Amino acid sequence: MLDVSAMTDTNLTMSVAQLGARVGLRPDTIRYYERSGLIPPAPRTTGDHRRYGEDAVDRLRFIQGAQRLGLRLREIADLLAVRDTGNCPCEPAEQLLRHRIIEIDAELARLTALRADLVRMADALPGNGPPDPEPGKWCPPEMRR
Amino acid sequence: MLDVSAMTDTNLTMSVAQLGARVGLRPDTIRYYERSGLIPPAPRTTGDHRRYGEDAVDRLRFIQGAQRLGLRLREIADLLAVRDTGNCPCEPAEQLLRHRIIEIDAELARLTALRADLVRMADALPGNGPPDPEPGKWCPPEMRR
DNA sequence: CTTGACCTTAGAGTGCACTCCAAGGCCTAC
DNA sequence: GTAGGCCTTGGAGTGCACTCTAAGGTCAAG
Numbered sequence: 269m270l271d272v273s274a275m276t277d278t279n280l281t282m283s284v285a286q287l288g289a290r291v292g293l294r295p296d297t298i299r300y301y302e303r304s305g306l307i308p309p310a311p312r313t314t315g316d317h318r319r320y321g322e323d324a325v326d327r328l329r330f331i332q333g334a335q336r337l338g339l340r341l342r343e344i345a346d347l348l349a350v351r352d353t354g355n356c357p358c359e360p361a362e363q364l365l366r367h368r369i370i371e372i373d374a375e376l377a378r379l380t381a382l383r384a385d386l387v388r389m390a391d392a393l394p395g396n397g398p399p400d401p402e403p404g405k406w407c408p409p410e411m412r413r
Numbered sequence: 414m415l416d417v418s419a420m421t422d423t424n425l426t427m428s429v430a431q432l433g434a435r436v437g438l439r440p441d442t443i444r445y446y447e448r449s450g451l452i453p454p455a456p457r458t459t460g461d462h463r464r465y466g467e468d469a470v471d472r473l474r475f476i477q478g479a480q481r482l483g484l485r486l487r488e489i490a491d492l493l494a495v496r497d498t499g500n501c502p503c504e505p506a507e508q509l510l511r512h513r514i515i516e517i518d519a520e521l522a523r524l525t526a527l528r529a530d531l532v533r534m535a536d537a538l539p540g541n542g543p544p545d546p547e548p549g550k551w552c553p554p555e556m557r558r
Numbered sequence: 559c560t561t562g563a564c565c566t567t568a569g570a571g572t573g574c575a576c577t578c579c580a581a582g583g584c585c586t587a588c
Numbered sequence: 589g590t591a592g593g594c595c596t597t598g599g600a601g602t603g604c605a606c607t608c609t610a611a612g613g614t615c616a617a618g
Contacts, residue, residue: 283564283565283615284564284565285564285565294606294607295565296606296608297605297606297607299566299567300605300606300607304605313565313614313615314614315565315566315613315614315615316565316566316614317564317565317566317613317614317615318565318566330527330530332523333523333527333530334527335605336483336520336523336524336527337524337527338481340604340605341604341605347531350534351530351534354537354538354539361538362535362538365531365532365534365535365538366535368531369528369531369532369535372524372527372528372531373528375481375524376521376524376525376528378477378478378481379478379481379482379517379520379521379524380521381478382475382478382479382481382482382517383514383517383518383521385475385478385496386492386510386513386514387510387514389495389496389510390507390510390511390514392499393499393506393507393510394499428594428595429594429595430594430595439576439577440594440595441576441577441578442575442576442577444596444597445575445576445577449575458584458585458595459584460583460584460585460596461583461584461595461596462583462584462585462594462595462596463595463596480575485574485575486574486575
C-alpha cells in the first residue's frame with residue numbers, strides 16, 4: 269500500500285488546465301478562485317507555472333457541491349475555512365455547519381418535490397395518460413434563439 | 414366542499430406585492446418574470462393593476478424549485494411550456510423531462526455527498542472528536558466586510 | 559534548439575438575474 | 589373627496605461569477 273503522507277498532496281503533477289479538465293472548470297476559473305481565496309496559492313515551477321495534486325480535485329469538487337446549494341463564493345470560503353482550520357472567521361463553526369446541513373435537507377426536499385412534479389408531467393404526456401391540455405391556454409412566446 | 418372550477422384560479426385577490434410576499438420575491442422580480450415569458454400576463458383591474466390567484470403561487474414555487482436545480486430562466490420557460498401545453502418548443506417533451514429528472518437525481522447525489530462531508534466536518538470539530546487541525550496550514554485571507 | 563501549445567499577469571468585458579429609478583396613476587380607508 | 593401607499597412603465601444600474609484580451613514567458617516533444 270502507498271504511503272500518502274499527511275494531508276497535503278506532494279505529487280504536484282497537474283497544470284491549471286489539467287486540473288480544470290478533471291472537474292469541468294476552465295483555467296481562468298481556477299485562477300479566479302485562487303484570487304478569491306477559495307483555494308490556496310498553488311506551488312509554482314521555477315518558471316512560475318502552477319502545479320496541483322489530487323487534493324486540489326477534492327477541494328474543487330467540494331466547492332462545486334456547495335455552489336449547487338446556491339452558496340456564494342464568499343460563503344463557500346467560510347465553509348472551507350471550517351474544513352481547513354476547524355473554525356470560521358465569522359461565526360461558530362458548529363453553528364455554521366448545522367445551518368448548512370439544514371439548508372441541504374430543505375434543498376433535498378425541494379428537489380424531491382420538483383422531481384415528483386416532473387414525473388407527474390411525464391406521466392400526463394399524450395401517449396402516457398389521459399389529461400390532454402386544453403387548447404386556448406396561454407403559451408409562452410417563441411422568442412427562441 | 415368548494416368547487417374550484419377548472420384549472421385557472423378565478424379568485425384574483427392578490428396584488429403583485431402580495432403575491433411576492435407569499436413566495437419571497439419582490440414585485441419587480443415577478444414583473445420581470447412576466448416580461449421574460451415565465452408567467453402569463455396577469456389579468457388587470459380597470460386601473461391596470463395586476464391581480465393574481467393561488468395558481469400563481471404554485472407557478473412561482475415551481476420556478477423557484479427549477480432555479481435551485483441551476484436552470485436558467487429560459488430553460489425553466491421550456492419546462493413550464495411542457496407543464497402548460499404538454500410539449501416543448503425546442504425538443505420532445507418526454508426527452509426534456511427525462512433529461513431533467515436525471516439531472517435532479519445527480520443533484521440529489523451531489524447534495525447527499527456534500528451533506529456527508531459537512532457532517533464529517535462537524536464530527537471532527539474540537540469538542541466532538543480527535544482530529545484537531547494542524548497549525549501552519551494555509552488560511553483564507555480575512556478580507557471580510 | 560526549435561516549435562507550438564500552454565502558461566503568466568492585470569485589467570476589461572460578458573451574461574444573467576435581478577433591482578432600482580423617475581414620473582405619473584390607482585385604490586382604499588377615513 | 590382626499591391622503592398616502594401601492595401600482596404602472598421604460599430604461600438604467602448592480603452584483604456575481606466568470607471569461608476574455610494582450611503581451612509576453614515556459615515547457616516538453618521531436
